[in-house]
Amino acid sequence: MKKLCITELLGMQTLNQFAPIRQQERNQFLQMILKKAKAGEAVDVQGELIRLTNNLMTRITMSKRCSENEDDAGEVRKYLQEIRQLSRKFNLADYIWFCKNLDLQGFGKRVKEARKKFDKIMEKIMKDHEEARRKKKEMSGEGDAVKDLLDILLAIMEDEKAEMRLTGENVKGIIMDIFSAGTDTSASTMEWALAELINHPNMMDKARQEIDSMVGKDRLVEEFDIVNLPYLQAIVKETLRLHPAGPLIVRESSKECTVGGYDVPAKTLVFVNVWAIGRDPNHWENPLEFSPGRFLNEDGSINKHLDVRGQRFKLLPFGSGRRVCPGTSLALQVVQTSLASMIQCFEWKVGDKGSGTVDMEEGPASGRANPLVCVPVARLNPFPIDTR
Numbered sequence: 319m320k321k322l323c324i325t326e327l328l329g330m331q332t333l334n335q336f337a338p339i340r341q342q343e344r345n346q347f348l349q350m351i352l353k354k355a356k357a358g359e360a361v362d363v364q365g366e367l368i369r370l371t372n373n374l375m376t377r378i379t380m381s382k383r384c385s386e387n388e389d390d391a392g393e394v395r396k397y398l399q400e401i402r403q404l405s406r407k408f409n410l411a412d413y414i415w416f417c418k419n420l421d422l423q424g425f426g427k428r429v430k431e432a433r434k435k436f437d438k439i440m441e442k443i444m445k446d447h448e449e450a451r452r453k454k455k456e457m458s459g460e461g462d463a464v465k466d467l468l469d470i471l472l473a474i475m476e477d478e479k480a481e482m483r484l485t486g487e488n489v490k491g492i493i494m495d496i497f498s499a500g501t502d503t504s505a506s507t508m509e510w511a512l513a514e515l516i517n518h519p520n521m522m523d524k525a526r527q528e529i530d531s532m533v534g535k536d537r538l539v540e541e542f543d544i545v546n547l548p549y550l551q552a553i554v555k556e557t558l559r560l561h562p563a564g565p566l567i568v569r570e571s572s573k574e575c576t577v578g579g580y581d582v583p584a585k586t587l588v589f590v591n592v593w594a595i596g597r598d599p600n601h602w603e604n605p606l607e608f609s610p611g612r613f614l615n616e617d618g619s620i621n622k623h624l625d626v627r628g629q630r631f632k633l634l635p636f637g638s639g640r641r642v643c644p645g646t647s648l649a650l651q652v653v654q655t656s657l658a659s660m661i662q663c664f665e666w667k668v669g670d671k672g673s674g675t676v677d678m679e680e681g682p683a684s685g686r687a688n689p690l691v692c693v694p695v696a697r698l699n700p701f702p703i704d705t706r
């Protein structure tokens with residue numbers, strides 16, 4: 319599953335084909351915020367970012383948006399959200415060993431029901447995709463042009479010579495994993511980054527100046543600009559250090575071993591606390607301060623050695639090793655460019671006079687306890703929205 323995800327599904331070659339989708343969804347998101355800005359209305363930033371990442375993921379996985387109505391993609395999103403919310407609830411059976419086989423609060427039953435409904439709707443979507451692939455093959459003699467991730471998975475499933483044999487169940491499971499792992503994580507990272515910048519106006523100004531000087535005000539910032547925006551990259555790294563969307567990484571010892579003087583028996587569950595490592599004063603100066611500059615070299619370029627891809631053990635927002643997050647590249651593309659366009663296009667006001675600060679209270683799994691709500695003010699006129 320892992321190898322397949324990385325090489326086939328989330329590798330750069332496939333991701334590059336989805337660049338227009340990312341751009342269109344970013345534009346729709348900005349247009350929606352522009353509408354609110356013109357009406358002087360507040361935006362539930364968390365809700366809108368989740369909508370953005372949900373739409374992105376359903377378009378990439380099955381070529382459908384999920385926010386317009388409760389059609390197939392909307393239902394997929396609904397059931398997966400339900401499963402995710404139920405799995406996050408405090409389950410007594412996880413804490414009291416003699417209850418472990420009992421479903422005291424009925425969560426197990428509700429997860430099973432939601433999973434059943436998810437399976438049913440996914441089977442319908444898979445059938446529609448297979449039908450479309452068959453028709454395309456009949457008409458043009460070729461059926462394997464990449465449309466979405468489901469197409470890639472179905473092609474592998476049909477290929478008897480494929481290195482990895484996939485069943486329909488595997489396909490449903492992979493779509494579910496990718497969708498669940500890729501939506502809230504990216505949205506939460508962008509929400510925290512914006513909250514930090516609102517509370518640090520000097521950093522917001524610096525990021526804006528960088529974008530204005532490298533991109534200008536006549537066009538929207540694009541993915542290819544990110545390489546020229548080291549301060550923005552540093553903001554995202556600093557956000558991932560302080561607010562990792564996956565705060566605990568889980569591993570199981572495959573054999574008995576000794577780590578740091580402690581004997582660890584085989585099959586022991588180990589939780590690596592990424593959140594605490596990111597705030598450890600042994601590794602970070604003034605660890606609780608939001609300070610993107612720590613990721614920059616003296617000349618203002620980005621410090622490439624202090625990377626987020628699992629090579630530096632003091633910074634592990636995407637995990638490390640064989641199970642490192644396979645969506646890292648996609649996540650960085652989405653988070654960096656969407657955040658950059660939010661900074662470029664709008665000022666974000668909170669509080670009565672628009673100059674208030676944002677509370678930084680953490681909720682479960684290091685998400686925000688309270689959704690970020692602010693009033694956007696468009697700062698580019700004319701607004702350079704690309705309506706392609």
Ligand code: HEM
Pocket residue numbers: 320323328495496497499500501503504507562563564565567568634635636637638639640641642643644645646648649653
């Ligand atoms: C800022 C956004 C994201 C963060 C912080 C994040 C973080 C993580 C972390 C910490 C893990 C566990 C790694 C480990 O155990 O070593 C993980 C696993 C995973 N992530 Fe992400 N992720 C993000 C976005 C995405 C995206 C966009 C996708 C897919 C489109 C994705 C797909 C996955 C999958 C499939 C796994 C499970 C891999 C496995 O179990 O082998 N993630 N992610």
